[in-house]
Amino acid sequence: MAVMKRTIQIHPNKCMGCHSCELACSFKNEGVFNPIFSRIFVKVDKEFHSPLTCFQCEDAWCDKACTKHAIHRNPYSGALEVDKELCVGCKICTIKCPFGLIVMNQHKQAIKCDLCGGNPECVNACTYGALSYSAYDKSAKEKRDKIFEHLKKSQASLVLQLNDLN
Amino acid sequence: MKYFGYMGKILWVNLTKKKIYEEDLSHSLIHKFVGDFGIGAKFAFDLIDTGIDPLSPENFIIIGAGPLTGTSIPSSSRIHAFSKLPLTGTVGACGGGMGFGAKMKYAGYDHIIITGKSKTPVYLKVDEEPEICDATDLWGKDLFDTTNLLWEKYGPHSGVMAIGPAGENRVKLSLALIDKYSSLGKGGLGAVFGSKNLKAIVAHGHKGVQIADPERYHRLNNEIRKEISQHPVQQGDWEPLLHLMGQTHNMRETCDIETATRKFGPKAYEESVIIGKAACPSCLLGCRDNMKVKDGKYNNLQSYIAGIGGRTILLGLRLGMESVESIVKGTDLIQRYGMDSHALGGILEFAQELYERGYIGEEELNGTPLMGSDQSVLGTLKKIAYREGIGDTLADGAIGIIKKYGSKTEKYSCHIKGLDAQMEPREIKMSPLGFSQVTNPRGGEAKPGMLDPLVFMQKVNRDFVETFCEKAAIPKKTQRKMFNSKNQVNIARLTRHTEDYYVAYSSLGICMRHNITPFYSMSRLADLYSAVTGINMSQTDLKDASERVWNIWKLSNMKNGYCRKDDRFPLRWSKELIDRKGEKTKSIFLRDFYSKDLTNKQPINKFLDDYYSERGWSKKLGVPLSEKLINIDLDQEGQRCKKLNCYKKIRQIMESGNCNPN
Numbered sequence A: 001m002a003v004m005k006r007t008i009q010i011h012p013n014k015c016m017g018c019h020s021c022e023l024a025c026s027f028k029n030e031g032v033f034n035p036i037f038s039r040i041f042v043k044v045d046k047e048f049h050s051p052l053t054c055f056q057c058e059d060a061w062c063d064k065a066c067t068k069h070a071i072h073r074n075p076y077s078g079a080l081e082v083d084k085e086l087c088v089g090c091k092i093c094t095i096k097c098p099f100g101l102i103v104m105n106q107h108k109q110a111i112k113c114d115l116c117g118g119n120p121e122c123v124n125a126c127t128y129g130a131l132s133y134s135a136y137d138k139s140a141k142e143k144r145d146k147i148f149e150h151l152k153k154s155q156a157s158l159v160l161q162l163n164d165l166n
Numbered sequence B: 001m002k003y004f005g006y007m008g009k010i011l012w013v014n015l016t017k018k019k020i021y022e023e024d025l026s027h028s029l030i031h032k033f034v035g036d037f038g039i040g041a042k043f044a045f046d047l048i049d050t051g052i053d054p055l056s057p058e059n060f061i062i063i064g065a066g067p068l069t070g071t072s073i074p075s076s077s078r079i080h081a082f083s084k085l086p087l088t089g090t091v092g093a094c095g096g097g098m099g100f101g102a103k104m105k106y107a108g109y110d111h112i113i114i115t116g117k118s119k120t121p122v123y124l125k126v127d128e129e130p131e132i133c134d135a136t137d138l139w140g141k142d143l144f145d146t147t148n149l150l151w152e153k154y155g156p157h158s159g160v161m162a163i164g165p166a167g168e169n170r171v172k173l174s175l176a177l178i179d180k181y182s183s184l185g186k187g188g189l190g191a192v193f194g195s196k197n198l199k200a201i202v203a204h205g206h207k208g209v210q211i212a213d214p215e216r217y218h219r220l221n222n223e224i225r226k227e228i229s230q231h232p233v234q235q236g237d238w239e240p241l242l243h244l245m246g247q248t249h250n251m252r253e254t255c256d257i258e259t260a261t262r263k264f265g266p267k268a269y270e271e272s273v274i275i276g277k278a279a280c281p282s283c284l285l286g287c288r289d290n291m292k293v294k295d296g297k298y299n300n301l302q303s304y305i306a307g308i309g310g311r312t313i314l315l316g317l318r319l320g321m322e323s324v325e326s327i328v329k330g331t332d333l334i335q336r337y338g339m340d341s342h343a344l345g346g347i348l349e350f351a352q353e354l355y356e357r358g359y360i361g362e363e364e365l366n367g368t369p370l371m372g373s374d375q376s377v378l379g380t381l382k383k384i385a386y387r388e389g390i391g392d393t394l395a396d397g398a399i400g401i402i403k404k405y406g407s408k409t410e411k412y413s414c415h416i417k418g419l420d421a422q423m424e425p426r427e428i429k430m431s432p433l434g435f436s437q438v439t440n441p442r443g444g445e446a447k448p449g450m451l452d453p454l455v456f457m458q459k460v461n462r463d464f465v466e467t468f469c470e471k472a473a474i475p476k477k478t479q480r481k482m483f484n485s486k487n488q489v490n491i492a493r494l495t496r497h498t499e500d501y502y503v504a505y506s507s508l509g510i511c512m513r514h515n516i517t518p519f520y521s522m523s524r525l526a527d528l529y530s531a532v533t534g535i536n537m538s539q540t541d542l543k544d545a546s547e548r549v550w551n552i553w554k555l556s557n558m559k560n561g562y563c564r565k566d567d568r569f570p571l572r573w574s575k576e577l578i579d580r581k582g583e584k585t586k587s588i589f590l591r592d593f594y595s596k597d598l599t600n601k602q603p604i605n606k607f608l609d610d611y612y613s614e615r616g617w618s619k620k621l622g623v624p625l626s627e628k629l630i631n632i633d634l635d636q637e638g639q640r641c642k643k644l645n646c647y648k649k650i651r652q653i654m655e656s657g658n659c660n661p662n
Helices: A020-030 A061-065 A092-096 A119-125 A136-153 B026-035 B037-047 B100-106 B145-155 B190-196 B214-230 B238-245 B257-264 B266-272 B308-318 B325-335 B341-356 B374-385 B397-405 B405-410 B432-439 B460-470 B476-484 B491-508 B523-534 B538-559 B599-616 B624-629 B633-641 B646-656
Strands: A006-011 A040-045 A046-055 A071-072 A078-080 A129-133 B010-012 B021-024 B060-065 B079-084 B090-097 B111-115 B122-126 B131-134 B159-162 B177-179 B182-183 B196-204 B274-280 B288-291 B302-304 B576-577 B586-588
Touching: A006 A046, A006 A136, A006 B476, A020 A119, A020 B159, A020 B646, A061 A071, A061 A119, A061 B374, A061 B476, A119 A129, A129 B010, A129 B538, A136 B374, A136 B624, B021 B341, B026 B037, B026 B538, B037 B060, B037 B090, B037 B111, B037 B491, B060 B100, B060 B405, B079 B100, B090 B122, B090 B538, B100 B159, B100 B196, B111 B122, B131 B538, B145 B159, B145 B196, B145 B325, B177 B190, B190 B624, B214 B476, B238 B257, B238 B308, B257 B266, B257 B308, B257 B325, B266 B325, B266 B491, B274 B308, B274 B374, B288 B325, B302 B325, B308 B325, B325 B341, B341 B374, B341 B397, B341 B405, B397 B405, B460 B476, B460 B491, B491 B538, B491 B599, B523 B576, B599 B633, B624 B633
Parallel strands: B010 B111, B122 B196
Antiparallel strands: A006 A129, A040 A046, A071 A078, B010 B021, B060 B079, B060 B111, B079 B090, B090 B182, B122 B131, B159 B177, B159 B196, B177 B182, B274 B288, B288 B302, B576 B586
């Protein structure tokens, strides 16, 4: 059965900056511990940290830009994957991605998050709850429920503390 | 030559000659001393000459990262720096965390060895092209500003180790901070940086850490992570800390737990301060505190610390600051100046007692008290950091103060080898945690005892201790010798093995905080090491290497004349500790874990005798002799000590009798 709707969800306020996700990703996919070959990026600004990774766009810039048609959607995981056989390292996808979430690896090929085929290693590595792997419509519903609960509790105030809710 | 786990390179930096070169990490060093702490200790022995002034250009700073650092093994970010420390005169192993170790390895180096002295302020940039850079702009700036500026220049992903004004002014209570959070160098490493005109080291790079056996690594790593995630994360509890370090009035009274908790406990923090957590790379237990004051005089003040609990006890209970907000302010100042808060607490209380007893005169204080209120504590901190007025004396630590006010004042101090004892053994009874401070070659610091299985236990049975012994790979034969007929374990003998166990963690680069160690054991450490480096190592090998490392560390201190006379209990420990908790005031005296009295010479000497005998050292001198050294493959080092006449000097010191232990 396809589980197409699951994606990696990011909860930045829970991130502690331990870089476990980066390390796990680079080890699983490139066999080495080196954050620059990771497909997930822990952005740091002094004391604020947050992971960022591919959103698996439905109508993807990278896919449309690839002249070799090397980017395909995995029907099982729903992730867009780079076909190593076809990729020639032209870097157009890295230029086209508006989020900057495709990079090149040590073999000069494009690398991007492929959800590890449906069992993302980064999510397994994160113990702080900054990453979760769930269906986005489910998580949207959860958020709605939370907001509703919040409204119920604080009927007087409609100012939502979004940080608390995340 | 291909390296797994290790990066295979050592970076040598001579600041006098402005020369940088790299050297391969030799396999014989790896096999004998493992890494990080171990190899650092070996270099310290080889490089740091006998009798040099810690603040002279001849001193070295030897920074090392372990073979597991930079990988995803939980809590594998610990680094160690060896140097001759100005506060104590000992060769100390300073430990720290955060991102510097991993970044240093990604830049391609396992060790950075710095010597010499630059004419002008500099910082060291460690990446693919290491460079000594001008730091005139940074000199004089506080630690947080320095770190921010370097992050702005080299990107927020770089690891920054820096000193503050205290280090620049060669305050012996100064240290270096890593990424603002983690302290490195209790005992004056900051002053060593300052004496070399070295403001900071910044590391970043793109080289990866290779793994020899990815499959085995993956299996082991998953096992540990699974175990950790199945246990609730234990953060440092408040109350045990009060028993360990909450003694007030210069270690004369226990604190009132109820009042302390009401004023400064976790709840008080929740009300006034937003506390966020941060973690070292690869750590699952994020224990660093990122604080922001919500309200009041210090509204919006933001500061960073490796754990606010200890600082609260120090500034609130011991030095008398008034509220949690002002404690955050005090912590912020200590961090910005780059000072060691534990040592500060000891020194200020010691000075206060000297003042009360009339040794320090009114005129020296200039009308401003040393401690007791927000204003006085903040003022004194500044005086020490900039060596102003009385601060100039206090900045030299316990030994400096005793020198100035006479040896009569010695009995009021709680220092061991010049470093103020970190943990108080009277309230919790003497277990390896307390005793390890006495035997620590660096001085009164409790890290090697952190693996103590007995601490906070009321009673233990033999099975419990034996389980620990299995974990720490203590051979069955040795284990049997450690118990008496009542199945009680010998604390002194157990201490030796906790020390070895600590060295094993430290040589691989793994943190030994109490919430991490339950998930590791000597055999697991050896397994991880083998999987990462491809060098097969059994738990016995690792235990043996750890013993070798401890011995060579001891030797480098022996070269400077440290022997049995220095492994001494502070005189204050043999006096009473007044407990006002109950309705009636009680006196607590120092007892060992099984409540045997430890206040006079005879049992104390027995304690030390047992420890030396478990180590296989000379009981008379408290150091390893050549027979022992041959057994553990340190023959050459022993010969070198002989050539330097170390043993002869130590015999003379011990025989002169004027500094007999206790």
